[in-house]
Amino acid sequence: KAGVTQTPRYLIKTRGQQVTLSCSPISGHRSVSWYQQTPGQGLQFLFEYFSETQRNKGNFPGRFSGRQFSNSRSEMNVSTLELGDSALYLCASSRHNEASGSYEQYFGPGTRLTVT
């Protein structure tokens, strides 16, 4: 079974530009979550999409947005980039196994964004 894939893996952008990151979840997983990881703030939840709808949202400005397609693939967009947006952006796909009660969440390799 293929894991979570994220593209691109590395990105360098200039302040004021916008960027779109892509995430393909594990087959059968309908939930996709996005996280930002920085040395100062650690891992922070951005938002989660389930069946093409945003189900949860973290405490980030409106410059951060996302969407999910019918095949569960998700994109995250950041507009008007700031230096502080430099981070590792991690995508995770998850599935709740209602039969067993267990929960699975697996992360992709991340996209390292550098804003200059």
Next chain:
Amino acid sequence: AQKITQTQPGMFVQEKEAVTLDCTYDTSDQSYGLFWYKQPSSGEMIFLIYQGSYDEQNATEGRYSLNFQKARKSANLVISASQLGDSAMYFCAMREGVYNNDMRFGAGTRLTVKP
């Protein structure tokens, strides 16, 4: 309020020995899940183990086990027979509710395994 607390910024362990990484959490929900992830220098978050709040037995996955003490709100990770490849950052995380994917992560513990 801090939801997940990992009090050990760094830990050292000798190869082949066991090590315990501490994690305490704070929630008023009855239903929640606890996770441990490993993050090597490559940056990828690797899922290690999951414990549901209603699970009565401690979760185990190979060399990893989770010492779940619900009353004390602690979920310590125990790694048995440490290997050099275990050197990495380890994060404890919690998800509250059944369908809430707003996972809160601790600050992490950097584990170094010495040969």
